[in-house]
Amino acid sequence: MLGSLGLDPLAQAVYSAMLADPSVGVHELTERLGQDEDDIRGTLNSLVELALLRPSRERTGGLYPVPLVAGMQLLVRRQEEELAASRDAVAAGRAAEADREPAERLIGLDAVQVGLEQLASGAMVEVLSMVPGSTIHPAALKASESADDDLASRVRVRVLYHSTVRQDATTIAYGRWMAERGSEVRLSPSVTRRLLIVDGKTAVVPIKPNETSVGALCVREPGLIDQLTALFELIWTDAVPLGMPSASESGAGLSPTDRHLLRLLADGLTDDVAAKRLGISARTVRRIMADLMDRLGAESRFEAGVEAARRGWL
Structure with a gap:
């Protein structure tokens, strides 16, 4: 379990030994674990840096381990911080790339999928999405499940479906599933084009509106993003929240x-x-x-x- 949180086998062994006997010293650890003394000392220093071991107030120069549950919480928090830092670095890299390249063509469905996943993983504030059509293929919904779940846990997500999805039980069920995870879902007859806007900085639209398999255009021009966002907000204002009756x-x-x-x-x-x-x-x-x-x-x-x-x- 500790290995999945980033501890190598020796660190796990040393930490476990000290949980069992907090008074154990370097020489005892060396003998019990059959390791070189320098390796033991290096591992102890690493555990101190991770805050799993702390200086003892009772024994001068001694160390004592934090309880296992507290230690696991520290390791999880550290992983979350590292993940957030990596995400920030990726977002910064994309922002720098966006400054150099205002538009990018994603040719083919595979390229579009990869591009959308990258944009979603780097979202920091909000994702706006318009999905036309009266139904969405179950396989496509299943493929989006993990990314949609992650996205809803991190940023605000607003999704517009065409009103006719009311007749498709699978799509409606998926919309409810997203809503349960914090996404906002509305229906409108004005949703006739596919659109994705991430953080008010990047938008993805089909190269050919009626042939989505051709690919998509990823744009970052502020003026164009502003116009597309205004269109989304206009439709959103008049749209009906999922679960509410339509105007008719x-x-x-x-x-x-x-x-x-x-x-x-x-x-x-x-x-x-x-x-x-x-x-x-x-x-x-x-x-x-x-x-x-x-x-x-x-x-x-x-x-x-x-x-x-x-x-x-x-």
Whole structure:
């Protein structure tokens, strides 16, 4: 277990021996472990640097080990700090590269995948994503799972899907899975193009919108990034959070006349009578009703009444 946290076999043996007997000295360790004295002393110094061994207040020149659980926590924290430092170095390298190269062509699906993974691993603040289409292949979702999980644990993630994914149980389930991990997911009919924006500095768009297999263009021009971000925010503002009913489902946008007409017709009134009650012409009643039936996806007025009641419009 300690080996997976960065301790070599000798360091593990020395630390374990001192956990078992804190008073053991260099000579005893040399004999017990069958190692050269210089190697033992070097290992003790390394364990002190890792804070797994500390100077003893009771024995002058002696050392004592921190408890195993505390030691493991120290090693985990050290690995996390090293990983963060490496990530910062990679991000700095990419930033320097971006200053030299404002755009990069990623040709082919493999190159695009590698490019997206590199961008995601270096994200520091926020990742914005637009995913068009009514469904996403399960294999693609599975391949993205690990990266999406890591990303959501580090930065803010906002994802826009096309509204039609409501009909795809697999994609919706994946969206809920992301939301459980902290990502924000919304649906909109305006999501017609694929887009990824990382930290407000880099954007990835398809070279050919309708042929994603051709490749992608990775751009870093501030003016272009600003325009693409503004587009994302515009769509995001009007999008519906995953799990919330769409505007058509909730009845948003229904006028008082629409609602009143639905109630009158549900009560069995004819077009002419409903028109008189509303103070409009029968022709207008028929036009409004045709629009409502279209919104409800109904082929008859009876079906429209049933669907309107189901959605709570009445």
